[in-house]
Amino acid sequence: MNILLIGSGGREHAFAWKIAQSNRCTQLFVAPGNPGTSGLGKTLQLSITDFEGIKTACIQQKIDMIVVGPEEPLVKGLKDFLQDHKETKSILFVGPGKDGAILEGSKDFSKDFMSKFGIPTAAYQTFTKDDLNEGLKFISAQDPPIVLKADGLAAGKGVLICANHEEAKFQLGEMLLQEKFGEASSKVVIEEFLTGIELSVFVATDGEDYVILPEAKDYKRIGEEDTGPNTGGMGAVSPVPFADESFMKKVQERIVRPTIDGLKSEGIDYRGFLFIGIMNKDGDPYVIEYNVRMGDPETQAVLPRIKSDFVELLERMANKTLKDYKLLVNGFVSTTVVMVAGGYPDSYEKGKPIEGLDSAVQDDGVSIVFHAGTKAGAQGQVLTNGGRVLGITGQGATLQAALSNTYERVDKIHWESVNFRRDIGQDILKLGLEASQKP
Numbered sequence: 001m002n003i004l005l006i007g008s009g010g011r012e013h014a015f016a017w018k019i020a021q022s023n024r025c026t027q028l029f030v031a032p033g034n035p036g037t038s039g040l041g042k043t044l045q046l047s048i049t050d051f052e053g054i055k056t057a058c059i060q061q062k063i064d065m066i067v068v069g070p071e072e073p074l075v076k077g078l079k080d081f082l083q084d085h086k087e088t089k090s091i092l093f094v095g096p097g098k099d100g101a102i103l104e105g106s107k108d109f110s111k112d113f114m115s116k117f118g119i120p121t122a123a124y125q126t127f128t129k130d131d132l133n134e135g136l137k138f139i140s141a142q143d144p145p146i147v148l149k150a151d152g153l154a155a156g157k158g159v160l161i162c163a164n165h166e167e168a169k170f171q172l173g174e175m176l177l178q179e180k181f182g183e184a185s186s187k188v189v190i191e192e193f194l195t196g197i198e199l200s201v202f203v204a205t206d207g208e209d210y211v212i213l214p215e216a217k218d219y220k221r222i223g224e225e226d227t228g229p230n231t232g233g234m235g236a237v238s239p240v241p242f243a244d245e246s247f248m249k250k251v252q253e254r255i256v257r258p259t260i261d262g263l264k265s266e267g268i269d270y271r272g273f274l275f276i277g278i279m280n281k282d283g284d285p286y287v288i289e290y291n292v293r294m295g296d297p298e299t300q301a302v303l304p305r306i307k308s309d310f311v312e313l314l315e316r317m318a319n320k321t322l323k324d325y326k327l328l329v330n331g332f333v334s335t336t337v338v339m340v341a342g343g344y345p346d347s348y349e350k351g352k353p354i355e356g357l358d359s360a361v362q363d364d365g366v367s368i369v370f371h372a373g374t375k376a377g378a379q380g381q382v383l384t385n386g387g388r389v390l391g392i393t394g395q396g397a398t399l400q401a402a403l404s405n406t407y408e409r410v411d412k413i414h415w416e417s418v419n420f421r422r423d424i425g426q427d428i429l430k431l432g433l434e435a436s437q438k439p
C-alpha cells in the first residue's frame with residue numbers, strides 16, 4: 001500500500017524508519033519530512049495544515065493510508081476534512097477525528113471526560129476571565145505548588161507550576177486577562193499538584209479494542225538532574241522498571257479501559273494513538289494529560305522495541321481489526337538522547353553545519369540517528385534548523401549497555417553550541433532498578 005506520513009520531527013523520522021521496514025508498504029510519502037526521512041520515502045513539500053494540498057496529494061499519489069504524527073492537523077480536523085470528500089473518504093486514517101482530538105485540544109474537556117468516567121486524575125476547577133475572582137479564591141484554598149493549565153494547545157508551554165499563592169494569582173491574571181498563551185488561555189484549569197514519578201503510556205486503538213505499546217520515561221527539563229525550564233523532551237528510556245505487571249494492570253483497569261469505553265459511549269470512533277501521561281503516586285496511577293498522538297522523543301525509543309510489522313498494526317488500527325491482535329516486543333532496552341541547539345528552549349541559532357553524521361549509516365545495528373530540526377545544506381552537508389535537532393537512540397541488553405551505545409554515537413556528532421543531557425537514565429540506575437530484559 002501507499003502510505004502518507006504527516007509531520008517533520010524526530011517522531012516522524014522514527015515512524016518512517018519503521019514503516020519502511022515493512023513489505024506491506026509499497027511507497028512511503030512524507031509531508032513535509034526532514035533530511036532523515038528523505039532517504040526512506042518521497043518528500044512532499046506541504047504544510048501539515050494544508051488540508052487541500054494533502055487531499056490533492058492523496059489523489060495524485062494514490063494513497064491508501066494516512067498516518068498523522070503531530071496533534072495540530074488532528075485537532076484542526078484533517079480526518080473530518082478528508083472524509084467529507086468522496087475521493088479521499090475511504091483512505092485508511094490513523095489518528096482521531098476532531099471529536100476525539102479534543103482530548104488533547106481542550107484540557108477542560110479532558111478533565112470533564114475523566115471525571116465523568118471515574119478516571120483518576122488531579123482535583124481541578126476551570127475558570128474564564130468572567131470568574132477570575134472565584135479563580136483567585138480557589139487558588140487561596142489550595143496548598144502550593146499550584147498547577148495552572150491553559151485549556152487549549154500552547155506548543156507544549158501552557159502548563160505552569162507555581163511555587164506559591166502570589167505567583168499562581170499573578171499567572172492566572174496573565175493567562176486570563178493578558179492572553180499569555182493567546183486564545184489557548186482564555187480558559188484555565190487549576191489543579192492539584194501530584195507528587196510522584198512520571199510515565200508515558202502509549203495505547204494503539206481501533207476505537208473498540210486496543211494494544212499497549214512499550215512504555216517510556218521522558219526527561220522533560222533542559223538541565224541535568226531535572227533542572228531548568230521544561231522542553232519537548234531531552235531523552236527517553238524504555239522499558240521503565242516501575243511499570244511492572246501489577247502497576248500496568250492498574251493502569252489498564254483504572255485508566256486505559258475506562259478511557260476507551262468512555263470514548264465509545266460518547267459516540268467517538270477513536271482510531272489512532274493515545275498517549276497517556278501518568279503520574280505514579282505511591283504506586284497508584286493518575287492521568288496528568290492525554291495526547292492524541294505518540295510522544296516525542298519517546299517514539300524514538302519505543303518503536304525500535306516493536307518487533308511486529310508496524311504497518312500491519314497501523315492498518316488494524318485504521319480498519320478496526322485489532323481484536324485478538326498480539327503485539328510482539330523486543331526484549332532489549334532502548335534509550336534516546338536529544339541533541340539540541342544551545343539556548344533551546346529559549347532563543348537559539350540555526351544553520352550550523354553538523355559534523356560526524358554519516359548519512360549512509362543512520363542505523364548501525366546498535367544505534368540510530370533520528371533527524372528532527374535539520375535541513376540539507378548546499379554542498380550536501382546537514383545543517384541545524386530548529387531547537388531539537390537530532391535524537392540518538394541506542395539499544396542494549398541492559399540500561400547501562402543501551403546508554404553506552406547511545407552516548408558513543410552522540411559523542412561522534414558535533415556542531416557549534418550543541419547541547420544535550422548526559423544523565424538520561426541515571427535516575428533509574430541510581431534507584432538500583434536496573435532495567436534489564438523484561439519478558
Ligand code: AMP
Pocket residue numbers: 122147156157158159191192193194195198220230277288289
Ligand atoms: P503537560 O504539558 O500537560 O505535559 O504538562 C507538563 C508537565 O507538567 C508534565 O509532564 C508534568 O511534569 C507537569 N505536571 C502537569 N500537571 C501536573 C500535576 N497535576 N502535578 C504535577 N505535575 C504536573
Ligand code: GLY
Pocket residue numbers: 218232233291294295296297298
Ligand atoms: N515528550 C512529551 C510529548 O511528546 O508531549
